[in-house]
Amino acid sequence: xxxxxxxxxxxxIWHYLxxxxxxxxxxxxxxxxxxxxxxxxxxxxxxxxxxxxxxxDSEAFSLRWYKDILTNGMAAPEAPVDWVWVADSWKNGQxxxxxxxxxxxxxxxxxxxxxxxTLAAVGLSRSxxxxxxxIMAVLISPMIVxxxxxxxxxxxxxxxxxxxxxxxxxxxxxxxxxxxxxxxTVTATLVGFDKSLIRASNSLGAGAGTTFFKIQMPLILPGxxxxxxxxxxxxxxxxxxxxxxxxPEQRTIPRQMWSGIREQISPxxxxxxxxxxxxxxxxLTVIELLxxxxxxxxxxxxx
Amino acid sequence: MPNVVEPITAADGTPLxxxxxxxxxxxxxxxxxxxxxxxxxxxxxxxxPIFALMLQGVHNDTFYTYMPRTAEVLNDWDGxxxxxxxxxxxxxxxxxxxxxxxxxxxxxxxxxxxxxxxRSTFTKxxxxxxxxxxxxxxxxxxxxxxxxxxxxxxxxxxxxxxWTPAFYGAALDYELKLxxxxxxxxxKERIHxxxxxxxxxxSAVVMGCCLLLGYPxxxxxxxxxxxxxxxxxxxxxxxxxxxxLVRTTAWIxxxxxxxxxxxxxxxxxxxxxDSRFSLIYNMTGTVVAMTHILLPFMVLPLYSxxxxxxxxxxxxxxxxxxxxxxxFLRIYLPxxxxxxxxxxxxxxxxxxxxxxxxxxxxxxxxxxxxxxxAFHMKSSLNWSLAAALGGILLAGVLLLYWAYDRVxxxxxxxxx
Numbered sequence: 103x104x105x106x107x108x109x110x111x112x113x114x115i116w117h118y119l120x121x122x123x124x125x126x127x128x129x130x131x132x133x134x135x136x137x138x139x140x141x142x143x144x145x146x147x148x149x150x151x152x153x154x155x156x157x158x159d160s161e162a163f164s165l166r167w168y169k170d171i172l173t174n175g176m177a178a179p180e181a182p183v184d185w186v187w188v189a190d191s192w193k194n195g196q197x198x199x200x201x202x203x204x205x206x207x208x209x210x211x212x213x214x215x216x217x218x219x220t221l222a223a224v225g226l227s228r229s230x231x232x233x234x235x236x237i238m239a240v241l242i243s244p245m246i247v248x249x250x251x252x253x254x255x256x257x258x259x260x261x262x263x264x265x266x267x268x269x270x271x272x273x274x275x276x277x278x279x280x281x282x283x284x285x286x287t288v289t290a291t292l293v294g295f296d297k298s299l300i301r302a303s304n305s306l307g308a309g310a311g312t313t314f315f316k317i318q319m320p321l322i323l324p325g326x327x328x329x330x331x332x333x334x335x336x337x338x339x340x341x342x343x344x345x346x347x348x349x350p351e352q353r354t355i356p357r358q359m360w361s362g363i364r365e366q367i368s369p370x371x372x373x374x375x376x377x378x379x380x381x382x383x384x385x386l387t388v389i390e391l392l393x394x395x396x397x398x399x400x401x402x403x404x405x
Numbered sequence: 406m407p408n409v410v411e412p413i414t415a416a417d418g419t420p421l422x423x424x425x426x427x428x429x430x431x432x433x434x435x436x437x438x439x440x441x442x443x444x445x446x447x448x449x450x451x452x453x454p455i456f457a458l459m460l461q462g463v464h465n466d467t468f469y470t471y472m473p474r475t476a477e478v479l480n481d482w483d484g485x486x487x488x489x490x491x492x493x494x495x496x497x498x499x500x501x502x503x504x505x506x507x508x509x510x511x512x513x514x515x516x517x518x519x520x521x522x523x524r525s526t527f528t529k530x531x532x533x534x535x536x537x538x539x540x541x542x543x544x545x546x547x548x549x550x551x552x553x554x555x556x557x558x559x560x561x562x563x564x565x566x567x568w569t570p571a572f573y574g575a576a577l578d579y580e581l582k583l584x585x586x587x588x589x590x591x592x593k594e595r596i597h598x599x600x601x602x603x604x605x606x607x608s609a610v611v612m613g614c615c616l617l618l619g620y621p622x623x624x625x626x627x628x629x630x631x632x633x634x635x636x637x638x639x640x641x642x643x644x645x646x647x648x649x650l651v652r653t654t655a656w657i658x659x660x661x662x663x664x665x666x667x668x669x670x671x672x673x674x675x676x677x678x679d680s681r682f683s684l685i686y687n688m689t690g691t692v693v694a695m696t697h698i699l700l701p702f703m704v705l706p707l708y709s710x711x712x713x714x715x716x717x718x719x720x721x722x723x724x725x726x727x728x729x730x731x732x733f734l735r736i737y738l739p740x741x742x743x744x745x746x747x748x749x750x751x752x753x754x755x756x757x758x759x760x761x762x763x764x765x766x767x768x769x770x771x772x773x774x775x776x777x778x779a780f781h782m783k784s785s786l787n788w789s790l791a792a793a794l795g796g797i798l799l800a801g802v803l804l805l806y807w808a809y810d811r812v813x814x815x816x817x818x819x820x821x
Binding site: 121151226383 | 448455461643646653663664668761799802
């Protein structure tokens with residue numbers, strides 16, 4: 103955006119000052135990621151930059167913390183790398199187990215949250231739905247109620263029915279926390295949905311099921327998938343419910359990081375963090391592509 | 406001949422009005438049927454558990470469950486002077502029973518919350534109660550001198566009541582006294598109200614910081630050409646999508662005394678190597694990390710509001726002679742108020758219940774009320790107090806949620 107020729111000196115100064123301020127704020131936003139990336143390659147077991155790192159000494163960098171993700175907790179981490187080593191890591195590695203748990207819990211809760219949430223969003227978007235505002239408020243509330251209260255309530259209630267410290271309990275909790283995101287994204291997609299398509303399909307003889315799966319679902323699918331991704335990342339990132347409801351057997355990545363930060367700070371956490379940043383970049387890209395596709399499908403051109 | 410209006414009927418002879426009502430009812434049912442599974446699920450796994458926990462805030466039957474007869478005989482006691490032999494005899498019998506069934510510890514812990522030091526009195530007396538003989542009053546009074554105090558008996562009577570406002574009182578730093586009502590705790594024991602205040606203040610400060618940092622960024626994003634602003638938007642969305650734990654870890658690396666910020670300050674010469682600033686494990690750390698984490702929740706609503714403001718308004722104001730400041734204050738700012746309201750409320754609601762970040766970077770001075778709730782749930786196991794604290798927090802959050810629904814409408818929440 104070039105400045106028009108009639109701007110005064112003061113306006114010019116303000117213009118560039120404003121840009122600088124914004125640049126600093128963007129730096130603030132991105133700084134954690136910028137710091138975590140190089141530190142995860144630190145050869146020393148510290149959280150700070152060493153002199154060697156600042157001089158770009160190749161000896162000051164290493165992949166040892168990435169290796170530690172695989173070996174931490176193994177029976178024989180020093181053994182030669184072969185199938186036995188891989189099996190050992192798969193079975194005993196602390197971080198490996200956390201990663202496995204995160205995916206099991208994340209995928210299971212995402213599937214349930216997405217199917218329940220999509221159905222509910224379709225129902226809520228119908229104009230004949232009674233008490234819409236109230237029901238919507240209840241369904242979104244898990245996003246608003248402080249996590250500690252949610253987790254404590256579940257901890258208390260699940261204790262009565264022996265669901266604490268089980269996978270089922272944790273998954274149920276994550277479904278509850280994930281559904282608001284599914285509802286919000288799917289509802290947003292349904293806003294632009296042309297309802298006459300349903301009527302057209304019905305008048306051509308399709309039943310409710312056929313209409314839903316053949317007509318409505320393909321059109322709202324991008325919204326459903328991005329809602330699912332939101333639910334997945336919510337579960338993947340969630341730690342309060344895990345702290346309350348899970349036993350060491352159900353430790354997830356965030357839970358492992360939580361105890362890592364509180365007990366023995368090691369740069370392995372930074373290596374894991376770097377991998378998680380990469381994962382979020384991938385997910386962000388997918389979401390953006392889906393959003394564009396959805397807009398194209400619905401015939402919305404961006405202004 | 407009078408003109409009788411025949412009701413319009415459908416093919417099968419039923420009035421059309423009735424038929425329409427029936428069809429509408431059926432489609433209503435169908436819509437409700439789609440929502441029902443999730444609604445039932447949320448009620449069962451979210452609303453009911455929280456409600457059950459909140460009930461603990463006013464209802465605690467530990468004493469009544471394990472010493473029901475003592476609770477009953479205490480009911481008739483006037484609370485003025487030491488109770489009679491009947492109460493002592495019942496107490497001795499139930500203490501002995503509790504000792505045998507190993508439940509006396511639970512009762513002792515419960516009474517201890519009302520009267521500190523009661524725990525040892527109960528366990529000690531229970532040990533002796535097994536061999537006690539009549540007259541029980543004398544025997545029990547000999548077992549521990551606390552039994553001679555009327556206040557101790559008053560505390561026991563209070564804990565024997567299953568429905569009690571005592572925990573909500575404690576959550577607001579008031580102590581419940583028998584026959585006297587609530588009494589404010591002594592200065593140094595008033596911790597909860599202070600914590601509630603700190604939570605409110607930190608949330609407000611975080612909201613203010615988010616607004617201060619989010620407003621210029623949102624303005625820049627809304628006014629730049631779409632291609633550039635989409636690129637810059639990634640810088641806002643990437644942190645939003647990055648794990649909370651990752652960002653908190655990163656802030657530890659940045660703000661700790663050997664961290665990046667202090668290193669730079671030492672290098673520049675602002676401070677010397679042995680007087681580095683303590684930026685983390687205190688309130689500063691909490692505010693900085695929370696501002697960073699909640700900033701996208703401020704930028705996104707502001708951006709979507711600013712996007713809809715035509716730039717011609719400010720230009721018109723300028724051409725009519727307004728200075729840039731005046732044009733901003735009188736023309737632009739008022740139009741962004743909905744965005745400020747939406748973003749501010751959302752940030753405040755999320756900040757007020759924050760747990761993870763304060764627990765990791767807050768140290769002593771940066772913890773919030775959520776951390777206290779978690780402490781009472783997990784460590785001190787005083788669930789009733791946790792429920793009372795949580796009840797107050799929840800009431801505040803629900804009030805703000807209601808306001809948010811009025812101002813913004815929950816169906817207008819946007820993500821990314």
